[in-house]
Amino acid sequence: MGKLRTEEFIVNMGPHHPSTHGVCRLMLTMDGERVVNVEPYIGYLHRAIEKICENRTYPQCIPLMDRFEYVTAMSCDYAFSLAVEKLAQIEVPERAEYLRVIMLELNRIASHLLFYATTAMDIGAVTPFLYGFRERELIIDLFEMTCGQRLTYNYIRIGGVSRDILPEFVPKCREALNIIKGKLSDYQGLLNENPIWKARTKGIGVMSQELAVAYGVSGPNLRATGIKFDLRKDDPYSIYDHFDFDIPIGQNGDVFDRYLLRLREIEQAIKIIEQALDGIPEGEYKTKIPFRFKPPAGEVYSRIENSRGEMGLYILSDGSTKPVRVKARGSSYNHLQVLPEVAKDCLIADLVATFASFDIIMPEVDR
Amino acid sequence: MTKDELKDYIDTHYQDKMKFLDTGRFDLMYEVTKENLLEVSKALRDDENLKFDFLCNLGGADTREHFEVIYSIASVTKRLRLDFKVVFPYDQAEIESVQEIWPAANWYERETWELFGIQIKNHGNLKLFLLPDDWDQGYPMRKDWDAPDFIRMPEL
Numbered sequence: 001m002g003k004l005r006t007e008e009f010i011v012n013m014g015p016h017h018p019s020t021h022g023v024c025r026l027m028l029t030m031d032g033e034r035v036v037n038v039e040p041y042i043g044y045l046h047r048a049i050e051k052i053c054e055n056r057t058y059p060q061c062i063p064l065m066d067r068f069e070y071v072t073a074m075s076c077d078y079a080f081s082l083a084v085e086k087l088a089q090i091e092v093p094e095r096a097e098y099l100r101v102i103m104l105e106l107n108r109i110a111s112h113l114l115f116y117a118t119t120a121m122d123i124g125a126v127t128p129f130l131y132g133f134r135e136r137e138l139i140i141d142l143f144e145m146t147c148g149q150r151l152t153y154n155y156i157r158i159g160g161v162s163r164d165i166l167p168e169f170v171p172k173c174r175e176a177l178n179i180i181k182g183k184l185s186d187y188q189g190l191l192n193e194n195p196i197w198k199a200r201t202k203g204i205g206v207m208s209q210e211l212a213v214a215y216g217v218s219g220p221n222l223r224a225t226g227i228k229f230d231l232r233k234d235d236p237y238s239i240y241d242h243f244d245f246d247i248p249i250g251q252n253g254d255v256f257d258r259y260l261l262r263l264r265e266i267e268q269a270i271k272i273i274e275q276a277l278d279g280i281p282e283g284e285y286k287t288k289i290p291f292r293f294k295p296p297a298g299e300v301y302s303r304i305e306n307s308r309g310e311m312g313l314y315i316l317s318d319g320s321t322k323p324v325r326v327k328a329r330g331s332s333y334n335h336l337q338v339l340p341e342v343a344k345d346c347l348i349a350d351l352v353a354t355f356a357s358f359d360i361i362m363p364e365v366d367r
Numbered sequence: 368m369t370k371d372e373l374k375d376y377i378d379t380h381y382q383d384k385m386k387f388l389d390t391g392r393f394d395l396m397y398e399v400t401k402e403n404l405l406e407v408s409k410a411l412r413d414d415e416n417l418k419f420d421f422l423c424n425l426g427g428a429d430t431r432e433h434f435e436v437i438y439s440i441a442s443v444t445k446r447l448r449l450d451f452k453v454v455f456p457y458d459q460a461e462i463e464s465v466q467e468i469w470p471a472a473n474w475y476e477r478e479t480w481e482l483f484g485i486q487i488k489n490h491g492n493l494k495l496f497l498l499p500d501d502w503d504q505g506y507p508m509r510k511d512w513d514a515p516d517f518i519r520m521p522e523l
Contacts, residue, residue: 043497051508086393213420213443216471227443234446298392301424301439301450312424314437327426327437337474366497 008036011348015044021118022362024336026351033347038340045366053326058084058293059158061326066152068328069364071114074107074143075306077156079328082237083302083313084158088295095283096160097239102173102276103143103155104238105269109180110139111307112262112269115359116187119259122356123200128190135183138176145169158293160286170277177270187263201256205354207342208253215338218331219309220261221358225253231305243275255357262359294321308332308359330364368416370395373447376416381407385451394439397451401462404453408468411440411449418442419449422469425476427483429510434460434485440469461486482508 117132250257309331484506
């Protein structure tokens with residue numbers, strides 16, 4: 001038999017590929033089933049949020065921040081509010097901080113459930129998709145009850161939150177948490193010992209610690225490599241130091257670790273919310289800020305631990321009612337950037353698994 | 368290391384290369400000249416006591432007087448945070464790439480080039496990616512940029 005002639009060829013994946021979670025286009029250079037090179041093309045969701053912010057007053061920027069990353073819109077509101085509060089040295093009432101932490105952690109659970117649903121779906125397991133969305137609905141209902149919105153909340157404002165919680169919020173929240181707590185073992189039972197799932201995820205898409213740090217990978221993806229780094233503990237903000245919780249870490253930095261880590265983070269988030277629900281103090285839920293709000297001239301970069309990683313905001317102020325420059329840093333930007341390094345020389349099916357396990361969300365990349 | 372200790376450390380070890388600015392409202396803010404950028408970045412990353420190995424954010428800004436590029440860096444092992452910026456006038460909008468120090472800078476610099484028109488030297492991958500492939504309407508993040516009334520859709 002004569003020698004077979006092989007040739008590299010290019011495959012266009014996306015922008016409307018269902019596993020790209022939004023509109024991301026990957027140009028794959030393939031050698032048979034093997035991926036030789038990945039080149040991400042982005043910009044399909046570019047809405048120029050940063051430029052629009054320059055023509056809005058500070059409170060008007062918060063609804064735009066909801067759209068920056070709509071799966072965890074609460075934490076985007078919070079990141080912006082926190083940055084402005086640092087800029088103008090605003091003190092936030094303690095009740096507001098408790099409400100914020102409850103909402104942030106609820107949003108973290110909702111986001112991780114969405115991750116669980118869609119990642120399993122991308123790899124080929126359909127049941128988790130139904131389970132994840134079913135429990136996420138409980139949390140979305142809580143948000144709807146509090147601020148009237150299901151996806152883009154505009155709830156956390158500069159100096160506090162937009163309105164107080166209803167009296168029935170606390171019992172409903174406890175009920176929802178108990179349901180989710182009871183389901184966590186179901187989630188793991190569906191996948192953890194499943195031989196197909198293990199074959200598809202263990203040892204796939206391995207990221208080393210050095211690579212992760214060099215490319216600015218943060219959040220669960222960083223912790224899955226074994227680095228214990230969480231901004232809630234290591235660069236504390238809000239009142240996270242009041243609560244007792246652990247930072248789970250992985251070992252191998254593969255798809256399986258990234259998946260399991262997020263499920264373990266849900267447990268910790270429930271722990272935080274339960275402590276916060278017990279300790280909500282009486283008092284004001286927001287500080288009054290002037291109608292024509294003008295923070296002093298200066299600049300700040302503030303960062304928080306989003307469900308995906310480090311969400312940062314750089315704000316440059318000249319002392320007027322509008323920011324001179326707002327630069328939002330989404331963690332998915334870095335995670336998409338490191339994808340070609342991680343996915344080099346893997347099979348095309350594993351590329352989908354790796355992409356899904358990074359929990360990349362495109363509005364955060366394109367802004 | 369607390370924030371004050373970090374400030375003392377930088378003021379003693381990097382006094383001739385980094386100038387303290389009082390505009391930072393929360394973290395420390397320094398100014399670095401364009402010539403010293405690479406040297407300072409490398410020193411900050413390799414310094415055993417600082418180990419700034421994590422690039423959080425990199426972005427340009429147009430203050431209506433000059434351009435700035437702001438680098439927000441952090442240390443994962445030492446839990447430190449620092450900002451520094453490079454300031455240059457409009458007619459010298461060119462800066463060295465810090466990719467070989469922090470590979471994460473690649474896309475951030477590409478975006479700065481694309482939206483502000485700041486040239487990045489030794490970048491190697493300057494292609495449009497947020498804007499359409501046939502974009503010829505200037506640099507949208509500049510303050511003097513006027514939004515055209517009608518933006519042509521790319522031809523399909």
